[in-house]
Every structure is written in C-alpha cells, then in structure tokens.
C-alpha cells in the first residue's frame with residue numbers, strides 16, 4: 001500500500017502514522033480551548049471534498065456577536081492514500097478543490113492564515129471537541145449497467161462509517177447535521193439508530209441531536225454564493241435538533257435574505273432534494289425524444305425551445321446537450337428508487353417508479369447518439385470513423401466550468417474510441433481529465449465508464465489541450481460538445497484553416513448559428529447536430545446554389 005497521498009498537482013504527502021496521533025490531539029485540544037475562550041463554538045466538518053471544504057470555510061468566515069468570528073472550524077478527512085492530501089493543503093491555507101469561483105481561494109487563505117478560524121486534521125478525535133458536526137462525505141449511487149439505473153445501488157459505506165465514528169466520540173449535546181444528499185429515510189432510519197446505539201454503548205441516556213439540510217451547490221463562478229446566499233431546507237429528528245439547526249444555519253448562512261424552509265421530518269427534506277433533482281433530470285430527458293423527432297423531420301429544436309421559453313410558465317425548458325452529467329442529476333433519483341425498497345421496505349418499486357428511472361437512463365445514454373452523428377457526417381464525406389482523427393471540444397458537463405464528473409463528453413470519447421477513432425480533447429477550463437487519465441482508479445477502482453466499452457486502454461494517455469489551433473491541426477471531425485465561451489465565436493474559415501481542409505462538424509449544444517452552418521457547407525464541410533433537423537435544408541440550399 002502507498003505510504004503517501006498524491007495531490008492532483010503531483011505533490012506527495014506522507015501518510016500520518018500512529019505516532020503522530022497523540023501530538024495531533026494535543027494540538028487540536030489547545031486550539032479548541034483557545035477558541036472557546038474567545039467565545040467561539042467548535043464546528044467539525046467531516047469530509048473536505050468539493051462541498052465540505054467550501055462549507056467549512058464559509059462557517060469559519062462567518063461573524064458572531066460584535067463582528068468577531070463566532071465559529072472555530074476543524075475540517076476532518078480520513079487519512080486514506082486517495083484523499084489525505086486535502087488535509088495538508090487546507091492546513092497551508094490552500095483550497096483542496098479547483099473552483100472557478102474567485103472567492104474560494106482567498107476565503108480559505110483568510111480563514112486559515114489570518115483569522116485562524118479554520119484548521120484541518122486527519123484525526124477524528126477532534127469530534128470529542130465538537131459543539132456541532134457537519135457531515136459532507138459522499139453517498140454515491142453506483143450503476144452496474146449503462147442505461148439501467150434500476151440495477152444500481154446506493155453506496156452507504158463511507159457515510160455509515162463516518163456516523164459510527166461520530167457516535168463513538170461526540171459529546172452528548174453535540175448537534176450532528178447531515179448535509180450529504182442521502183437516500184430518503186437515511187437520517188432517521190439509518191443514521192439515528194447508528195448514533196443511538198453508539199450512545200447506548202457509552203451509557204449516554206439522551207437522544208443524539210441529529211438533523212438534515214442538503215446542499216444546493218452549483219459549480220462555477222458563484223460557488224460560494226450558491227452555498228451561503230441561497231435558500232436552504234432543513235429538518236431535525238427532534239424539536240430540539242430542529243431548533244439548534246435553524247439557529248446554526250442562521251449564524252453561518254445568509255438566511256436573512258434567503259430564509260430557511262423548515263420541514264417537520266428529515267425524510268421530507270431528504271425527499272425535497274431528490275425530487276428537485278429528479279424533476280430537473282426528467283425535463284431534460286423528456287426533450288431527448290423531441291430532439292430525435294426534430295432531427296428526423298427538419299425541425300430545429302433550439303428554435304422551438306426559444307419560442308416556448310417566451311411563455312413565463314415554460315421559461316425553464318432547457319436543451320439537454322450531449323447528456324446531462326454533473327455529480328447530482330445522474331444519481332439522486334437512484335437514491336430515491338433504492339431507498340423505497342432497501343430503507344423503507346416496499347417491494348413494488350418497479351410498478352411505482354416509471355418516470356425517474358427512464359429519465360436517468362435516457363440522460364445516461366443520450367451522448368451515444370453523438371457518435372452516430374459523427375459516423376454519419378464522416379460517411380457523407382466519404383470517410384470512416386475507424387482511424388479518423390477527431391477533436392472533442394469541451395470535456396466538462398456544463399459551460400464555462402472545469403467539472404468533468406459524469407459528463408456526456410466522456411461517453412462520446414469512449415464510444416468513438418470503441419469505433420476505432422483517434423481522439424484529441426480541448427477544454428479551456430480543464431487541466432486534467434481524470435476520468436480518462438486515471439481510468440484505472442477514478443472515480444474508484446472498477447467504477448470507470450471504461451468498463452462499458454472495448455479498447456479503452458489508450459485513453460489514459462489523452463492530455464487535455466489548451467491551444468485550439470494546435471488541437472485542430474489535421475483533424476477530420478470536430479465535436480463541439482459544450483457551450484464554453486471560446487467556442488461560441490469560432491469562425492468556420494478559421495476552423496477549416498486550422499484543420500488544414502474541410503472537416504465534419506458535430507454540434508451537440510446549439511452552438512452554431514444558421515449562417516455559420518451555411519458557411520461550413522460552402523467550405524465543403526459536413527455538419528450534423530443534436531436536435532437540429534433543419535441543417536439538411538441548409539445543406540440543400542447550398543448545394544442547389546452551387547448547381
């Protein structure tokens with residue numbers, strides 16, 4: 001086993017040994033005692049990943065009475081080879097997550113180095129010092145098959161282990177606030193029993209104070225605001241837990257401008273999160289069939305959506321692009337489906353759940369159609385996918401962010417690679433596409449989408465390029481996968497010049513205006529697009545003019 005943990009930038013951090021433990025506990029005790037003297041509450045954030053690291057800083061940056069810091073925060077991360085590096089990084093005042101939001105890095109540096117309200121540790125003994133514990137460890141939904149979420153399952157292991165540790169260590173009066181997106185029923189029927197059992201073993205007579213309030217984080221430039229200045233939903237297992245949660249969130253978030261919604265029971269706030277994201281996944285999936293309809297019947301779905309959006313009641317209709325992606329939408333409905341049987345005990349999940357599984361499965365496989373379009377576009381130019389040089393522009397799941405988790409682009413690359421194409425990737429916001437580069441171990445060993453395709457080995461060599469002219473040199477097909485700003489203004493003349501001749505262009509996200517589509521045809525290119533059947537008409541016009 002590795003004796004160090006490797007950060008994404010390649011820095012090695014030796015894993016702490018048992019000898020370090022006693023010293024670390026003394027250090028934390030001294031820091032917590034000093035904070036208490038200043039009138040600060042001690043908050044432990046368990047899991048300093050994408051959400052936990054920023055939430056920890058937001059709490060540490062909050063102000064209490066007299067404008068002075070009201071909370072002292074300890075970010076805690078288990079010392080695994082995979083994740084330990086986040087602790088020494090955070091301890092230096094550096095963000096363990098790469099965020100487009102310019103507010104993240106200075107806020108973490110300010111809290112760690114200047115205000116000294118944020119520290120990091122691998123040692124869960126810090127839980128003994130806590131007045132409040134915020135749980136931000138992951139609870140994934142892992143799918144066994146591509147396009148069949150019903151055969152998947154919730155991965156409760158990390159969350160359950162964290163809760164057992166919390167139960168063994170926290171003071172009886174400590175509030176435990178689960179912010180992880182969980183399968184409905186988890187807080188009351190999984191977490192609470194774990195804590196109660198641990199309390200019983202310790203001879204504590206009182207009920208653990210347990211609550212739930214989910215995150216609505218949006219990766220991008222508004223990352224901090226999407227946690228701090230945004231509406232929150234919360235609930236507690238008991239009235240006391242609920243009251244403590246309302247007080248705590250009021251002290252650390254902007255609940256004055258964004259009032260809390262307080263639910264009676266945790267299953268209601270848990271279900272809110274799952275339904276919220278299943279709703280979004282469903283309205284996206286619903287457009288997949290109309291996207292194919294449009295392609296086959298001369299309709300431009302982009303214009304259809306624009307026309308519909310004018311109605312205020314329909315203003316949130318959105319084009320699905322090459323699938324949906326992101327961390328939450330592909331998995332959250334699965335947590336609800338799974339919980340109905342495995343936590344809540346019902347056996348008729350097949351009869352009950354029709355729309356949510358179909359939506360997730362549709363979104364999970366939509367990107368495969370992009371490979372068909374690329375194949376057809378090349379064929380119309382007398383070329384083949386096998387052996388073709390193809391450039392994919394946009395690896396992330398959303399425009400103008402570098403978050404590649406479960407992006408449709410990954411499926412496009414994998415499918416085209418399976419069909420024999422030679423792929424290159426450009427993305428201005430992504431430095432490393434870990435889903436490809438580290439496909440043996442990322443997101444976890446055996447969990448890569450590589451398992452659904454053949455001939456994926458070479459993809460670990462792909463490096464994301466940042467110079468578009470260089471990336472385009474000599475390509476036979478260009479796939480515009482994401483609406484990143486630099487792609488919106490690309491002129492066909494320039495693209496053809498950089499490529500060194502006419503090429504096939506596949507637009508996955510309504511990126512090309514009609515005049516640009518026309519220009520590509522005039523230059524001898526072939527154009528295909530998701531949901532844009534009118535392209536055939538433009539092609540005919542250009543051809544008949546030529547004749």
Ligand SMILES: NC(=O)c1ccc[n+]([C@@H]2O[C@H](COP(=O)([O-])OP(=O)(O)OC[C@H]3O[C@@H](n4cnc5c(N)ncnc54)[C@H](O)[C@@H]3O)[C@@H](O)[C@H]2O)c1
Pocket residue numbers: 046047048049050051052076077078083086136137138139158159161162179180181182215216217218219327328
């Ligand atoms: N990232 C998003 O965009 C987003 C948006 C909304 C909600 N959420 C939800 O927030 C939650 C956290 O997501 P994330 O993106 O931060 O996940 P993440 O994987 O980035 O972070 C989770 C962290 O918890 C750590 N961890 C696991 N077990 C632990 C243990 N026993 N003790 C201490 N640390 C442990 C992991 O090593 C990891 O660093 C999830 O429920 C997710 O669904 C995420």
